[in-house]
Amino acid sequence: MQSYRSVLLSTVLGVALMGVAASAQAQVNVGITISQTGPAAALGIPQKNSVAMLPKEVAGQKIEYIVLDDATDPTKAVANARKMIAENKIDYLIGSSGTPASMALVDIAGETKTPLCAMVPLKALVEPVDDKRRWVFKAPQDDALLADALAEHMVANGIKSVGFIGYTDGYGQGWLDEVQKIMPARGIKVVAVERFQRTDTSVTAQALKVVSANPDAVLIAASGTVAAMPQKTLKEQGYGKPIYQTGGVATMEFVRVGGKDVDGTVFPAGPVTVAELLPDSHPSKKISLDYIRDYEALNKQPFAAFGAHLVDCASMLFAGLKPALAKGKPGTPEFRAGLRDGIEASKEIVALHGVYNFTASDHAGLDKRGRVLVKIVNGKWTLLP
Secondary structure: OOOHHHHHHHHHHOOOOOOOOOOOOOOEEEEEEEOOOOOOHHHHHHHHHHHOOOOOEEOOEEEEEEEEEOOOOHHHHHHHHHHHHHHOOOOEEEEOOOHHHHHHHHHHHHHHOOOEEEOOOOHHHOOOOOOOHHHEEEOOOOHHHHHHHHHHHHHHOOOOEEEEEEEOOHHHHHHHHHHHHHHHHOOOEEEEEEEEOOOOOOOHHHHHHHHHHOOOEEEEEOOHHHHHHHHHHHHHOOOOOOEEEOHHHOOHHHHHHHHHHHOOOEEEEOHHHHHHHOOOOOOOHHHHHHHHHHHHHHHOOOOOHHHHHHHHHHHHHHHOHHHHHHHOOOOOHHHHHHHHHHHHOOOOEEEOOEEEOOEOOEOOOOOHHHOEEEEEEOOEEEEEO
């Protein structure tokens, strides 16, 4: 049976790196700052666990991964990035697990001209592609791509109004921006908007206001196990209509913490989330099944789709490696610029969360092949048509 590493390389690289000379090249250093602790740990832990699954040599080119914990703190994420850039001479930066920390890294990428792959869905990370954002790429699906899928489901189920409860930070704002654009365009009125901090221990006041507006459905824009709190609170306040979540809940820990209160929840996600339910024709199915098998064997725990974002960031690195090596040796500005250019020119990168096609004006790269709708039924994920 092939290991995930070999399947990843054969799928992503094909013959793209044929001819790369191993002995002539220095080691490529990849810096990773993720939230192994703090509120975003439910995302950061599976990302950390996925690092061991990445190849340490690609077509003869050695690759080293340096991983630091930013504790879900933007200031710490910036310090980690600067440390790895200065001390480890990293060529590629991946991070972070939460939106505020990821946003803070954009300035670092632009300032130091280091390619950055972000692991949160906020469109503002990569749009517009200005002097800073030309160095930034993004693995997760755009909020707009996912919000559109939810709107389609709501329309098909006769929902005419929606209430919104979301984080006060960039993650919540990114989703709110898309909801306020996409929902009215589909004939769905946004009748209540409430926000809360990631560190809040109660959202009773916000839930009461949403319930009093009596929407046909509620959308919660939060992540990890924290996202269960507003849903449980809505249920406690007697709200019995449909509740939607975002891709931030694509972990079985959310199901475990939410229990019966999250049964029936619909959320959008990347295809790897329900890989075994995908049709055989889906380009991400095979590598997703291999990733899940190897992840669970290695870590003795269920996989979470957040870890797949880190692997997809690595796939972008591999796709851009050959043009980068033609520009200069790892550890040099020329190599980093070549890597940025190589990723931007990459087409049809088959990955766990979909298929990436980048351009000079699109550093998100995913299309509808990068989204599915999932419903929680009796504590399990099911794929909606």
